[in-house]
Amino acid sequence: MVTLTKIYTRGGDRGETSLGDGTRVPKSAVRIAAFGSSDETNATIGLARLHTAGEADAMLARIQNDLFDLGADLCVPEDGRKGSGALRVVAAQVARLEREIDAMNGELAPLNSFVLPGGTPAAAYLHLARTVARRCEREMVALAASERVNPQALMFINRLSDHLFVLSRHLNDKGGRDVLWVPGGNR
DSSP, X not given: OOOOSOSOOSTTTTSEEEOTTSOEEETTSHHHHHHHHHHHHHHHHHHHHTTOOHHHHHHHHHHHHXXXXXXXXXXXXXXXXXXXGSOOOOHHHHHHHHHHHHHHXXXXXXXXXXXXXXXXXXXHHHHHHHHHHHHHHHHHXXXXXXXXXXXXXXXXXXXXXXXXXXXXXHHTTTTTTOEEOOTTTTO
């Protein structure tokens, strides 16, 4: 468990921060951007949860915890000093997302167009969270081009954006309140 007794350390005042293994890196590093976007995804899901209840809220609560696992995974490089004993995203977390996606998607009508963000407040916030998760994924892929990244973490963030999309449709009265794109509709 993490214990925080002092919130500011002044250690980042010159544009550097510490990774989970103690390594100092610039705050502009791709790794920092990746777990920063994971945290931003989590915060956006927190907004969506203000408009959810029941199983949808329970799914989002699990995802928020998983996003902290993802941040922990990303903040300790696999090849770093403490890489071997670090908390990592595991296949079971990805599989759970897939099961939930399949269950929700089974209740939805097939799409005939792309969905515009909107409908219910929960769905709109989930679309926002989905776009932030996609940014996180792009940053993780950029990181993986130069450093080892847990493959399960990459699968998790990819599946998460799909989950958020399907859940947004589910919360839009199972697709009944989806706002659909009309190609060229305003010409």
